[in-house]
Amino acid sequence: MSMSESLTEILDGRWAHLRRNAREKLGSEFVTVPGETGEQARARISRLVREIPPEVGVAAGFPSEFGGADDPGGSMVATETLAQVDLSLMVKAGVQWGLFGGAVFSLGTRRHHEAWIPGIISGEVMGCFAMTETGHGSDVQRLRTTAVYDPETETFDLHTPYEAARKDYIGNAARDGRMAVVFAQLVIGERRHGVHAFLVPIRDDTGAVVPGVTIGDAGAKAGLLGVDNGRISFDHVSVPRDMLLDRYGQVAADGSYTSSIENDTRRFFTMLGTLVRGRVSVGGSASAAAKSALTIAVRYGEVRRQFTAPDSGEEVVLNDYLAHRRKLLTAVARSYAYTFAQEQLVCDLSDALSAGDEHRELESRAAGLKAAQTRNATRTIQLCREACGGAGYLAENRLPGLKADTDVFTTFEGDNTVLLQLVGKGLLTGYRDAFGSLDGWGKATFAAEQVREMVLERTAARTLIQRLVDAVPGRGDTVGLTERGWHLSMFEEREKHLLEGAVRRLRKGAETKRDRPFDIFNDVQDHVLAAAEAHVDRVVLEAFVAGIAAAPDDEARALLEKVCDLYALSTIEADKGWFLEHERLTPARAKAVTAAVNDLLVELRPRMTTLVDAFAIPDAWLDAAILREESDRQISMQ
Numbered sequence: 001m002s003m004s005e006s007l008t009e010i011l012d013g014r015w016a017h018l019r020r021n022a023r024e025k026l027g028s029e030f031v032t033v034p035g036e037t038g039e040q041a042r043a044r045i046s047r048l049v050r051e052i053p054p055e056v057g058v059a060a061g062f063p064s065e066f067g068g069a070d071d072p073g074g075s076m077v078a079t080e081t082l083a084q085v086d087l088s089l090m091v092k093a094g095v096q097w098g099l100f101g102g103a104v105f106s107l108g109t110r111r112h113h114e115a116w117i118p119g120i121i122s123g124e125v126m127g128c129f130a131m132t133e134t135g136h137g138s139d140v141q142r143l144r145t146t147a148v149y150d151p152e153t154e155t156f157d158l159h160t161p162y163e164a165a166r167k168d169y170i171g172n173a174a175r176d177g178r179m180a181v182v183f184a185q186l187v188i189g190e191r192r193h194g195v196h197a198f199l200v201p202i203r204d205d206t207g208a209v210v211p212g213v214t215i216g217d218a219g220a221k222a223g224l225l226g227v228d229n230g231r232i233s234f235d236h237v238s239v240p241r242d243m244l245l246d247r248y249g250q251v252a253a254d255g256s257y258t259s260s261i262e263n264d265t266r267r268f269f270t271m272l273g274t275l276v277r278g279r280v281s282v283g284g285s286a287s288a289a290a291k292s293a294l295t296i297a298v299r300y301g302e303v304r305r306q307f308t309a310p311d312s313g314e315e316v317v318l319n320d321y322l323a324h325r326r327k328l329l330t331a332v333a334r335s336y337a338y339t340f341a342q343e344q345l346v347c348d349l350s351d352a353l354s355a356g357d358e359h360r361e362l363e364s365r366a367a368g369l370k371a372a373q374t375r376n377a378t379r380t381i382q383l384c385r386e387a388c389g390g391a392g393y394l395a396e397n398r399l400p401g402l403k404a405d406t407d408v409f410t411t412f413e414g415d416n417t418v419l420l421q422l423v424g425k426g427l428l429t430g431y432r433d434a435f436g437s438l439d440g441w442g443k444a445t446f447a448a449e450q451v452r453e454m455v456l457e458r459t460a461a462r463t464l465i466q467r468l469v470d471a472v473p474g475r476g477d478t479v480g481l482t483e484r485g486w487h488l489s490m491f492e493e494r495e496k497h498l499l500e501g502a503v504r505r506l507r508k509g510a511e512t513k514r515d516r517p518f519d520i521f522n523d524v525q526d527h528v529l530a531a532a533e534a535h536v537d538r539v540v541l542e543a544f545v546a547g548i549a550a551a552p553d554d555e556a557r558a559l560l561e562k563v564c565d566l567y568a569l570s571t572i573e574a575d576k577g578w579f580l581e582h583e584r585l586t587p588a589r590a591k592a593v594t595a596a597v598n599d600l601l602v603e604l605r606p607r608m609t610t611l612v613d614a615f616a617i618p619d620a621w622l623d624a625a626i627l628r629e630e631s632d633r634q635i636s637m638q
Contacts, residue, residue: 091227167182
């Protein structure tokens with residue numbers, strides 16, 4: 001077995017069989033077609049989404065009695081693999097089986113499952129997830145669409161009160177959706193019970209829009225041409241009582257309301273928590289797209305020559321230039337790190353969902369990793385585009401499409417800044433009831449007294465991590481730069497210091513601004529975001545370390561150790577201003593970190609293609625003319 005194959009086995013993780021199935025079953029007919037019009041892309045994706053083989057596992061998360069596999073982790077991994085084939089296909093599938101189907105399953109009860117899940121799995125019932133409104137994107141708890149119950153008719157009157165309350169950016173709405181899970185404020189008499197979800201027909205069997213529903217096209221987009229994003233408004237649409245997805249809140253025929261969760265806010269965020277799989281899939285898909293870009297750029301850099309070396313008289317391949325490796329190899333190291341962190345998150349979440357356990361910390365981790373991975377994808381794909389020069393700007397080389405299609409991921413399934421606020425809030429409150437909201441720190445009910453002392457909680461290989469940290473001598477500047485315990489302690493100290501500083505500032509603000517809770521948190525927003533980002537970095541490094549420790553192949557493990565060194569040191573280098581300012585690095589050691597990064601880039605140079613080959617992306621999926629042309633050129637020169 002080659003080194004790349006050994007690495008692939010490690011990277012593929014628990015759901016390796018689904019990844020292999022996708023590579024074998026999804027041929028070139030599923031791959032992005034450059035130069036399509038929007039209508040052509042939509043028609044192609046609409047057809048292909050129904051042709052995805054069941055072995056790929058996009059519907060694996062549903063119960064086996066309905067045609068699924070009782071495997072929520074498998075469905076997340078399957079969605080991620082589609083991102084390397086066609087991101088429009090990934091989003092379309094994610095809307096159908098993840099958001100729409102996931103909402104019906106997670107928020108509905110037995111009667112909804114029996115009536116709708118088989119058709120959702122088969123694609124006979126195509127649906128939408130209608131939550132976001134034009135005027136209330138991240139502030140979901142204050143949606144303006146209303147569902148007013150009438151006990152005489154036992155129906156809900158679903159209504160869009162004004163244009164800013166329309167459902168916007170809704171995938172599957174403009175063309176294919178027949179049903180929609182619609183989130184609206186439930187009103188019974190004079191009492192509002194907060195946001196609930198309703199299963200609502202939006203088109204009939206012929207595809208005609210049903211009376212009272214208005215559907216418009218969201219218009220031209222930067223990317224994802226194959227996804228039919230639309231806008232939906234409701235003009236007093238009558239919805240039967242049994243179409244309320246009532247797992248968490250029930251309405252009797254006479255209009256009496258019951259719920260196992262009395263507090264409206266807590267109920268709402270419990271409902272949102274059941275839908276966390278979509279956020280996990282988006283983060284994983286962003287990383288999958290970045291791997292495609294890196295594979296193209298690294299392979300191209302191995303054959304593309306530029307300028308002549310004076311000592312040899314031969315043109316130099318791009319990958320031999322240090323500046324080129326600084327772009328690509330450090331990005332490859334980040335991709336490896338995120339792969340291990342994503343695998344651990346999916347494993348932990350899948351186990352929690354299967355066991356019916358609470359997963360507040362996992363919701364926070366999913367939010368943080370989604371923000372980190374989508375931002376990294378945007379940065380990495382741009383680096384790869386630049387690394388391929390003018391060729392990287394041509395659609396036939398895939399990179400422009402990857403860039404355009406993933407750009408929305410930074411705001412899709414939660415705006416990244418808001419998600420990092422969620423992470424910081426969870427760290428500061430210990431994931432109490434106030435945690436979980438996307439309220440932008442504006443809730444007056446969140447008191448400064450809820451802020452707790454910082455307690456660092458590890459998420460992976462706790463015993464191993466502690467042993468490595470404990471082995472670090474007292475003086476950090478005497479420790480070897482590749483000592484793993486030193487890396488871990490540097491990441492931990494940065495997170496702890498930032499969180500403790502945020503706590504102090506919050507409490508100081510509470511002393512002088514007790515009657516202005518918004519100002520208390522708004523004044524420290526920058527600090528909280530920095531702490532959240534540091535937390536995610538630490539969680540990612542710990543997952544990388546744990547993944548290496550579990551690797552069965554000694555030679556592969558040794559190579560992974562070097563890649564982990566590069567990830568850790570390049571992360572420290574990128575934030576060395578903070579480490580210098582807070583005396584975690586001396587100026588001399590900061591310079592030594594940069595030198596160590598450069599040494600690793602030299603040491604890993606012979607393994608560049610091996611590392612991207614381990615992503616195991618089929619050539620048919622990459623479908624980049626730049627690779628075919630350079631390969632043909634090299635053969636012709638021999």
